[in-house]
Amino acid sequence: MQEPALGTPARVPEPPAPARPQGTWGSWGPWSSCSSSCGDGVALRSRRCLRSSEEQPCTGDPRQYRLCQLPGCPGGSVPFRAMQCSLYDNRPVLGSSARYRWVPFHGAPNLCDLNCLAEGHNFYYSFGRVLDGTRCSPGSPELCVGGRCLSVGCDGILGSRPDACGHCSHGSCVLVHRLFQGSDPSSGYLGYVNVTKIPAGATHIKVTDRSRNYLALVASDGRYVLNGDRTIAWPGPYEAAGTLLTYSRTPDGTESLEAAGPTREDLQVMVLLQEPNPGIEYQFWLPRGHPQLGRGDSSALRQPQPRGAGSPPPPEPSPRPGGSATEPPPRSPPGPSQDGATAGRCGRCRPPKGRSQRIRHFCQSDFVFHGRILARRVVGRETRYEVEVKTRYRQRFPLVAREYLWVPSTCGCPTLSEGGEYLLMARRHVNHEHTLNRILLQERGYARPWTPREARLVREAAPHCPRPP
The missing domain is CATH 2.20.100.10 (Thrombospondin type-1 (TSP1) repeat)
Incomplete structure (x- = not known):
């Protein structure tokens, strides 16, 4: 190629013309x-x-x-x-x-x-x-x-x-399509990290990862379906949540999970980090009106915290493919503690009582709702509750029909029993990296058995909150 002569301006290629928008029917x-x-x-x-x-x-x-x-x-x-x-x-x-x-x-x-x-x-x-x-x-x-x-x-x-959900009425389906870009292991963090929850009823599921990391899949009962316990599975077909899942992996490391659906239960997509995460793309279709399609983000921000770490992880169930996880009872060694549960020590549980405490917690909480406890699980040094949201009294952020509620200890304080219904006041917790967005019930948070009287008292607390400037 000849260079332009001195004094002759080089010809700069013109930028491509922007694509013309399409008309509207x-x-x-x-x-x-x-x-x-x-x-x-x-x-x-x-x-x-x-x-x-x-x-x-x-x-x-x-x-x-x-x-x-x-x-x-x-x-x-x-x-x-x-x-x-x-x-x-x-x-x-x-x-x-x-x-x-x-x-x-x-x-x-x-x-x-x-x-x-x-x-x-x-x-x-x-x-x-x-x-x-x-x-x-x-x-x-x-x-x-x-x-x-x-x-x-x-x-x-x-x-x-039929549309993507198998229905005759077109427009009954909504596409969920996102890119997960959290959890950079440069800080020494390696292990399993949550990507998203694929809820029951999802169809046309596809998850793609282009890295040396490995996708993993966990059933609703905690059992690994794919690539669990740091054991990498062979590509091929797998049955999960009532549908046939196809797992593929190419020589360059690209992985994909695909399933036609619909799924009969929730599936948790995770990634086993080996290197920085370049981005995991996932998409699926949900029927319009599905609880996960709330006004806010329907991604996995409120799913369980990352599992595993660069240092030895705390004791936790280690399910293997084909097995099931068993929950150990919460450990409550004796000994008083000022914070109730620090450094693995549990003190006396002191739930808030009285009108002033009720008003204070109501006004300072991001979420106040009536919920039924569906499941309880100890994850590391925290307790995770799966909650059915029945009535919303206050929500500063979107609250969908089913949520995970986290308590930052394993001491069982506040005490919540599976199948029980409670009046709960909790806060939104977003970490610095914005990879977690959880509902957090503090160790001395407000959690009382739900009764019509309790609901009435909570409603009466609302007028006492200062109005935002």
Whole structure:
């Protein structure tokens, strides 16, 4: 390549032109009348693409067809395709003065052409397309529309298919698509880190990792389905949560987990860190209105804290693939402690009491709600409760139907029993790296058995909170 001569300015390539936005479809018009008065028939509706001269055309079909609900034709009626062929009886064709009577011919390659056989002769002629609503062949459930054979979808629309959730009503599904970029092990942290929770009911699941790290999968009962206990599994099919999961790993380290779903229970996606995390992409579809699709982030920010560490981890269940985790009882060695549970020592549990304590906790809490305890688990030096949120009295941040509630000790203070219902006041805890966003019930936090009286007293506390400036 020759360099430009001295004094001659180099030619700078022009930046690519920005992509033009696409137009927007207008609303659908009314359905037309049916193409037939009995038997098979279709109705049509259309929409316009609303765009300016700078916008690209809309993507999608401007027309939509549906099957008419018509009574059957009377006995002895001429079939629809035969009627169309008969319209050309005794008319000249092929530049000849010969006259023929025409009947349907079903041996031609294009089923939606009006292929008619000259009665008493051994040739057929194509008169163009059949009318919309004509059966593709005798006994076929498909109809011809615009020269194409289309099947009738479960919603009655020709050519439609169920959405990503398997429902007829399109738009009933929502795509969750995110990139997890937390937990850099440069600080010496290596081990299992949570990526996201795939909730029950998810479909078309795909998780992709392009690094030397390893994806792991944990069932709702704590059992590792894949790559647990630092044991790497072979690529292949695995059954999990009522669906078939495909795990693949290429020579360059790229991993993927894919499943059609729907899942019957929650699945926890984790990553076993070996090097800095370049980003783990995950996506799945959920039915519209699913509890995890709250107003806030539906990622795994409130899932259990990272498991494992560069230093020896604290005692914790170590489930293996195919096994189940057993929960050790909380350890409560004797000895007083000023904070109640520091350095592994538990003191006397002193729950807050009285009107002033109730008002103080209510006003200082990010979440005040009535919850039912579904499960309890000791994780490291903390206790994790799975809670069904029943009634919300105060929420400064989105609160979905099921949450994890964390207590920063294993001493069982406050005391929450599985199956019990409580009035809970908790705070939002976000760590410095923004990889955790948890609901934290402090060791001396407000947690009392729920009763109608307790709910009334909590509501009465709300007017006493100072208003924000």
